[in-house]
Amino acid sequence: MFRYSLILLGLIVPLVHCYSSGAPPGACHNLMPGHGYEPQQVQSPVTLSAPATVPRGSTIKLTLKGDSGNNFLGFIVRAYEDNLGSSGHFEGILDSQTLTCDSPDDSATHFSNSIKDQVEIHWTAPNYYYTTNVTFKSTVVINYSTIFLNQPINVQVLYDPSLP
Ligand SMILES: *[C@@H]1O[C@H](CO)[C@@H](O)[C@H](O)[C@H]1NC(C)=O
Ligand SMILES: *[C@@H]1O[C@H](CO)[C@@H](O)[C@H](O)[C@H]1NC(C)=O
Numbered sequence: 001m002f003r004y005s006l007i008l009l010g011l012i013v014p015l016v017h018c019y020s021s022g023a024p025p026g027a028c029h030n031l032m033p034g035h036g037y038e039p040q041q042v043q044s045p046v047t048l049s050a051p052a053t054v055p056r057g058s059t060i061k062l063t064l065k066g067d068s069g070n071n072f073l074g075f076i077v078r079a080y081e082d083n084l085g086s087s088g089h090f091e092g093i094l095d096s097q098t099l100t101c102d103s104p105d106d107s108a109t110h111f112s113n114s115i116k117d118q119v120e121i122h123w124t125a126p127n128y129y130y131t132t133n134v135t136f137k138s139t140v141v142i143n144y145s146t147i148f149l150n151q152p153i154n155v156q157v158l159y160d161p162s163l164p
Contacts, residue, residue: 022109023076028101031076031139037147039139044148045070046140048077050123053156055163057127059091060155064140065118072116074141078107079123079134087134088157091122125157132157 019033026034050062064075078101081087086106090098095112096119098105108121125134134157138150 019074020113022097022111023074023099023107025099025101027076027109027139028078028099028107031078031137031149032147033074033076033139033141035141035144035147037145039147039149044140044150045142046072046075046148046150048136048138048150048153050136050153050155052154053158054125055158055160056125057163059122059124062121062123062136063118064116064121064138066116069117070142072140072142073113074110075119075138076107076109077121077136077138079136081126081132081134087132088124088126091124093120093122095119096121125155128157129159131159 023033032039046064046066048062048064051060054060062077066072076099079087085102089105090108092098095110095116096108097111099107099109101107110119134155135152136155137152140148140150142148
């Protein structure tokens with residue numbers, strides 16, 4: 001019965017424009033939603049931005065924003081550290097909810113497939129006793145067939161001995 005439900009779900013999902021309640025777990029691997037379309041080869045019209053540095057253990061705001069009036073429906077953001085598949089953790093707020101890829105809340109995705117021009121994402125840095133670099137990779141879904149892999153961005157997590 002469960003198996004049949006999954007097959008049925010697989011048939012229904014391609015009919016909608018974008019996963020209505022966030023990226024599926026299958027998107028963790030290549031950050032593609034599995035719509036059956038290749039990513040666009042030109043620069044994404046939606047930019048991910050973040051502060052250059054963050055004190056260890058602190059929370060920063062990342063912003064996904066459509067350039068010159070471009071809107072989007074869905075997204076996934078993952079934080080990587082060196083050869084680790086995750087770093088720190090995301091917080092679910094407003095238009096963004098967390099997703100578990102390799103470890104709990106190590107990714108963020110849309111909460112609904114409403115039309116958005118900007119989304120705020122909160123991420124808390126790991127609390128290490130050294131400075132490290134974290135790379136954020138992201139994908140945006142403009143519509144069902146138009147998907148962009150964004151340029152990765154880096155954030156340096158600073159060791160600050162004065163912090164607990
Ligand atoms: C982090 O990246 C910056 C800029 O690419 C580099 O200058 C710095 O050495 C890196 N730090 C670490 C700890 O890898
Ligand atoms: C999807 O977006 C692209 C780029 O904006 C546009 O050219 C295309 O017509 C759109 N497709 C649909 C089905 O809305």
